[in-house]
Amino acid sequence: MEDQNKLLHEVTQRDYRFGFVTDIATDTIVKGLSEEVVRIISAKKEEPEFMLEFRLKAYRRWLTMKMPEWAQLKIPEIDYQEIIFYAAPKEQAKYESLNEVDPELLRTFEKLGIPLEEQKMLSGVAVDAVIDSVSVKTTFKETLAERGIIFCSFSEAVKHHPDLIQKYLGMSVPYNDNYFAALNSAVFSDGSFVYIPKGTRCPMELSTYFRINAKNTGQFERTLIIADDDSYVSYLEGCTAPMRDENQLHAAVVEIIALDRAEVKYSTVQNWYPGDKNGKGGIFNFVTKRGICKGVSSKILWNQVETGSAITWKYPSCILMGDNSVAEFNSVALTNNFQQADTGTKMIHIGKNTKSTIVSKGISAGHSSNSYRGLVRVSPKAENSRNYSQCDSLLLGDTCGAHTFPYIEVANSSSVVEHEATTSKIGEDQIFYCNQRGISTEDAIGMIVNGYAREVINKLPMEFAVEAQKLLQISLEGSVG
Amino acid sequence: MLVIKDLYAKVEGKDILKGINLTVNAGEIHAIMGPNGSGKSTLANVLVGNTNFEVTHGSVTFNGKDLLAMSADVRAKEGLFLSFQYPVEIPGVSMVNFLKTAVNEHRKYRDQPPLSAGDFLKLMREKKAMVQIDSQLTNRSVNEGFSGGEKKKNEIFQMAMLEPTLAILDETDSGLDIDALRIVSNGVNLLKTPNNATILVTHYQRLLDYIVPDFIHVLYEGRIVKSAGKELALELEEKGYDWIKKELGE
Numbered sequence: 144m145e146d147q148n149k150l151l152h153e154v155t156q157r158d159y160r161f162g163f164v165t166d167i168a169t170d171t172i173v174k175g176l177s178e179e180v181v182r183i184i185s186a187k188k189e190e191p192e193f194m195l196e197f198r199l200k201a202y203r204r205w206l207t208m209k210m211p212e213w214a215q216l217k218i219p220e221i222d223y224q225e226i227i228f229y230a231a232p233k234e235q236a237k238y239e240s241l242n243e244v245d246p247e248l249l250r251t252f253e254k255l256g257i258p259l260e261e262q263k264m265l266s267g268v269a270v271d272a273v274i275d276s277v278s279v280k281t282t283f284k285e286t287l288a289e290r291g292i293i294f295c296s297f298s299e300a301v302k303h304h305p306d307l308i309q310k311y312l313g314m315s316v317p318y319n320d321n322y323f324a325a326l327n328s329a330v331f332s333d334g335s336f337v338y339i340p341k342g343t344r345c346p347m348e349l350s351t352y353f354r355i356n357a358k359n360t361g362q363f364e365r366t367l368i369i370a371d372d373d374s375y376v377s378y379l380e381g382c383t384a385p386m387r388d389e390n391q392l393h394a395a396v397v398e399i400i401a402l403d404r405a406e407v408k409y410s411t412v413q414n415w416y417p418g419d420k421n422g423k424g425g426i427f428n429f430v431t432k433r434g435i436c437k438g439v440s441s442k443i444l445w446n447q448v449e450t451g452s453a454i455t456w457k458y459p460s461c462i463l464m465g466d467n468s469v470a471e472f473n474s475v476a477l478t479n480n481f482q483q484a485d486t487g488t489k490m491i492h493i494g495k496n497t498k499s500t501i502v503s504k505g506i507s508a509g510h511s512s513n514s515y516r517g518l519v520r521v522s523p524k525a526e527n528s529r530n531y532s533q534c535d536s537l538l539l540g541d542t543c544g545a546h547t548f549p550y551i552e553v554a555n556s557s558s559v560v561e562h563e564a565t566t567s568k569i570g571e572d573q574i575f576y577c578n579q580r581g582i583s584t585e586d587a588i589g590m591i592v593n594g595y596a597r598e599v600i601n602k603l604p605m606e607f608a609v610e611a612q613k614l615l616q617i618s619l620e621g622s623v624g
Numbered sequence: 625m626l627v628i629k630d631l632y633a634k635v636e637g638k639d640i641l642k643g644i645n646l647t648v649n650a651g652e653i654h655a656i657m658g659p660n661g662s663g664k665s666t667l668a669n670v671l672v673g674n675t676n677f678e679v680t681h682g683s684v685t686f687n688g689k690d691l692l693a694m695s696a697d698v699r700a701k702e703g704l705f706l707s708f709q710y711p712v713e714i715p716g717v718s719m720v721n722f723l724k725t726a727v728n729e730h731r732k733y734r735d736q737p738p739l740s741a742g743d744f745l746k747l748m749r750e751k752k753a754m755v756q757i758d759s760q761l762t763n764r765s766v767n768e769g770f771s772g773g774e775k776k777k778n779e780i781f782q783m784a785m786l787e788p789t790l791a792i793l794d795e796t797d798s799g800l801d802i803d804a805l806r807i808v809s810n811g812v813n814l815l816k817t818p819n820n821a822t823i824l825v826t827h828y829q830r831l832l833d834y835i836v837p838d839f840i841h842v843l844y845e846g847r848i849v850k851s852a853g854k855e856l857a858l859e860l861e862e863k864g865y866d867w868i869k870k871e872l873g874e
Contacts, residue, residue, distance in 0.1 A: 571676075572712045576766075578696035579672050579706050580726040580782065581733070590725065594716025594765065 175224040178202060181329050184229045188298055193309050201318035201328030208322045214456055214485040215514040215546050218427070221392055228330045228363070286346060293338040294349055297365050300336035307338055311369050315398035315433040315462070323394040323429040323456070327363050331396065334365035339374035339405070348604055350379040364395040370405035372438065377408040379607060393452075394429045403438030403465065408446070410603050412611050414618075415451035422481025422510075425453025432459035436468030436494070443469075446602045448611045449476040449486065450618040458516065460489035463497035463525070470499040475596040475611075477618050478511030478543070487516040487548075492525035492558070501532040504596050507543035508619055514546040519560055521553040528558040536566040537595050539588070539619070589616030625650050625821055626671075626691075626790055631682035632846075633670045640666040642846035644682070648790065651818040655832055655857065656825045658843035659865040664825045665709060667843070668794045672706045673699045686790070701733035705788030707779040709795040714766035719778075722766045723748070723785055730786060751784040755811035772799035780811040787815075792823045797831035809834030829861040842868055 173180075181202045185195040210218070287294055293304060301308050318328040339345055370376055380397075393415070401407050409432075418425025428451075434443035445459040461470035472488040490499035499519070507513040519530045536545035547564050569591055577587030593600065593612050600608050626648040633641040640663045648654055658664050670677045671684065673696035684691040686702060694702065714722065727747070728738040739747065752759060757777050767775050776796055783791055793812065797805055812822065812835050824835060832840075832854065840857055842850040844865070849872060850856070860867070 570712065573714050575674055575696060576708065576712045576714070577722075577726075579700050579708075580722070580786065581697050581700040581729040582725055583695075583697045583729075586725065586729075590717055590722070591714060594714060594718075597716045 174227045176202075176226070176228055176330065180228055184330055184332070187229060188301070190301055191305055193305075194301060197312065197318060198329050201325045202330075204319045205322065205325035205329055208325055210322055211456075214516070215512060215548075216454055216456060216483045216485050218454060221427070223326075226362075226392060229332060283347070290343050290346070291340040292343060292345055293336065295336055297331075297334040297336050297367065300367070304336070304338070307369065308336075308367070311367060311398070311400055313398075314400055314437075315435045316396050316431050320433075321431060324396050324431040327365060327394045327396045327431070331363040331365040334367075334395070336366070337368040337376060337378060339370045339376045341371040342373045343371075344374065345376040348377045348379055362393045364393075366395070366397040368397075368399045368407055368409070370399075370401045370407045370441075372403040372405060374402075375406045377604065378410070379604060380409065380411040380413075391425075392427050392429070395431075397430070397432040397459075399432075399434030399443055401434065401436050401438060401441035401443050401468075404440045405438060406442040406444075407434065408444045409434070409459075410607055411445075411447040411449075412603075412607055412614065413447065413449045413451050413455075414614060416453075417451050417480065417482050417618075418453040420480050422453070425482070426451065427454045428452040428457065429454075430457040432457065433462065433489075434460070434470070435462045436465050436470060436497070438468070439465040439494070440467040441465050441469075442471075444471040444473070444602070445488065446471075446473045446599065447475070448596075448600070448603070448614065449474070449484065450614055452484075453482060455482075455484040455486055457484075457486045458488055460491070461499065462491045462493065463499060463528075464493045465497075466494040467496045468494055469497070472499075472501045472503070473599040473602045474502070475504045475506065475599045475615070476513060476515075477506040477592075477615055478508070478513045479618055480509040480511060482509075482511045484512070485514045485516055487514075487518075489518040490520070490530055492519075492521040492528040492530070495524065495526045495528070497525055497528045499528075499530045501530070501534070502599055503532075503534045504599055505534075505536045505545050506539070506592055506596070506615070506619075507536065507545050508539035510542050512544045512546070514548060516548040516550075518550040519552070519562075520550075521555060521558045521560065523554040526555055526557045528555075530558075530560045532560075532562045534562070534564045535595070536564075537592065538566065538568045585616070585620060588619055592616070592619060625687060627683075627685045628671075629683045631667075631670070631684060632680045633666060634678045634680055635666060635676065639680075640677075640846055641670065644843075644846070644848060646841065646848060648821050648823065650789075650821055652839065653816070653822045653824065653835065653837045655837035655840045655854075656823060656843055656848075657827065657829075657840060657857070657860060660827065662843045663846045664827075664843050665794055668706060668792045668823075668825050671699075671792060672696060672704055697729070698733075700786075700788075701730050703789035705783050705786055705791045707776070707783060707791065707793040707796050709798065711767045711770075711775045711779055713768045713770075715768050717766050719762040719764060719766055720745075720748070723762075723782065726782070727785055747785065751781060754814055755781045755784050756807050757781045773801060773804035776800055776808055777804065777811075780808050780815075784811065784815055787820075789820045790823070791815075791820070792825065794825045795827065796824070797826055797828060805831070805834060829857045832857045844868060844872070 181198050185198055316324050319325055337349060368378060399407050399409060415426040415428060436443055443461050449455055459472060463470055470490055476484050476486050478484050488501055501517060503515045505513040505515055515534045521528050534547050538545055545566060549562055551560055553560055573591055574584055574587045592615050600611055603611055628644050628646040631641055631644040644667060656664055666677060670679060679692055691699060724744050731738055761774055761778060770778060796808060800808060824831060824837060837854050840852055840854060841848045850868060
């Protein structure tokens with residue numbers, strides 16, 4: 144303990160030498176990554192020893208790892224010494240009024256039908272205290288607390304529920320899992336924490352939008368969701384509005400743990416800045432998402448609609464450990480202009496009678512590249528397991544690319560794995576048919592694409608589904624001449 | 625209503641229409657007949673603005689406006705409807721959603737507010753009864769898995785929903801058995817008013833037993849070579865298109 148204090152003291156004393164800049168509005172450290180930086184982050188967050196150890200193990204491991212090159216992606220070199228790895232949430236507004244915000248962004252808000260106050264919040268305009276939303280948040284927190292549900296930022300959880308963190312952190316995604324997960328484990332800033340107690344059904348959809356301090360969780364987000372025995376939760380990540388973010392590199396980690404007979408539904412609509420029409424700028428999104436169906440008859444569902452980011456590297460996966468556990472992956476990934484996406488899932492069957500379903504719908508337009516990469520592995524012990532995979536690709540125009548990389552490994556003879564794949568093009572004749580009924584080409588494409596993705600969109604919570612539909616249409620604007 | 629003057633058009637670089645002249649007035653039914661490859665379907669597609677067909681010369685006015693200057697969706701909203709020879713399937717898009725969008729786009733063009741869900745469904749029920757289309761069909765995706773006859777019935781149903789001023793029926797009779805032909809023709813006749821007009825594009829005389837035209841035009845090698853009243857159909861049926869070719873001195 145004394146050692147620890149000494150170390151902390153040293154680190155905090157040394158802060159200044161490393162150019163710690165502290166003022167009221169911002170709180171950042173010097174750019175670059177080193178063991179010192181990892182220690183500073185942990186110290187700044189007043190973390191317990193086990194967290195620092197976790198970070199340091201991850202950092203040391205990361206140093207020995209190489210950026211993965213197997214994806215169907217062209218990734219420009221990333222200079223990790225040019226990145227600032229810690230920035231506390233900034234309270235300061237970027238703009239005084241919406242007039243200063245990029246009109247293109249406002250036009251998109253308009254089309255999505257986002258309320259004005261929310262528009263301001265999303266684009267970083269100073270917002271007056273909105274009585275309504277404050278009271279909504281308060282009622283929300285009370286309802287959850289009554290049932291013993293914990294829903295807070297990761298940092299708060301580390302402070303108030305260190306036992307849960309210590310027990311479950313890294314269970315689905317170990318610190319040394321992959322290059323980006325190791326990086327995240329070393330430097331993650333904040334994120335969300337959810338714990339649903341035994342026998343509890345979460346009475347509402349949990350959305351980061353309602354979480355106080357959800358703004359600016361940063362480039363290295365960490366989410367941990369634990370569903371105890373016989374519990375249920377539906378979690379919504381992100382926001383359908385386009386988030387402009389100066390951070391180019393994002394490497395988040397999401398871990399889900401479902402215990403006996405628990406069910407977790409995780410829905411994402413990802414709409415980060417994809418770069419401009421010529422492929423300049425945009426977010427690089429390297430995400431590790433994994434759930435463990437740890438308990439018997441547990442269930443994890445990943446639903447995602449991905450339209451943003453310049454580069455997406457993301458494979459929400461499930462380890463079906465408990466007997467009779469069930470996993471689903473439903474995905475729509477849309478790429479336009481010069482976007483690149485290499486996304487898919489892994490279903491690892493370990494328990495008996497486990498069942499997984501994969502429905503992947505890729506949509507490519509412009510000069511984009513869209514790949515599905517999936518692994519279905521059935522271990523020798525996973526008797527009578529089943530997987531059904533369906534991977535469809537839809538192409539708009541002839542300058543885009545779609546690829547499918549399904550890997551299937553089955554190590555017992557009582558299991559059944561099915562894989563179906565299709566590739567189709569939006570036909571000019573379909574668009575013309577809509578035109579002839581008075582529907583403009585843009586609306587026709589939106590309608591056809593949404594029809595194609597309907598199976599997945601229907602799995603999203605209602606209000607998410609409506610916005611996802613609009614989003615697909617907006618993301619394809621101007622993609623067909 | 626429709627005035628076509630000296631219209632020339634190409635498909636894939638090949639001249640198909642070579643100087644079409646035709647005038648259609650409100651309340652009239654015109655039949656365009658002719659052997660295969662004479663340009664019947666090309667004419668239909670050119671009128672509704674299919675961009676695979678290139679107009680090289682001539683003019684078309686529709687209710688006094690320059691039709692050729694309009695995009696396909698605007699032509700539709702101006703009141704032009706094509707019953708397709710081969711209606712395409714649009715998987716995942718429900719008939720209800722498709723038609724609701726179409727009807728409301730038409731309304732928006734006329735500065736009318738969109739129909740409420742209730743009013744729209746009521747309208748659908750009325751029109752379904754009128755054209756005797758199976759309720760099940762409208763619960764499915766657009767034309768997906770429809771039989772040939774169902775697709776054609778569905779075209780007439782859409783026509784009933786959109787109430788065009790000029791409907792072009794491209795080979796609507798092809799692939800129909802006699803019962804379906806009767807239902808389809810019946811629908812077209814019921815939709816007929818003194819304010820709208822119909823162009824029937826057909827290879828065979830049989831459709832004209834059910835929908836009686838005011839005028840018949842014979843299209844041959846990209847030109848209308850003969851126009852007459854409905855009696856021309858019987859003559860064609862009896863003598864075949866060779867008779868026309870002979871008359872033209874070929």
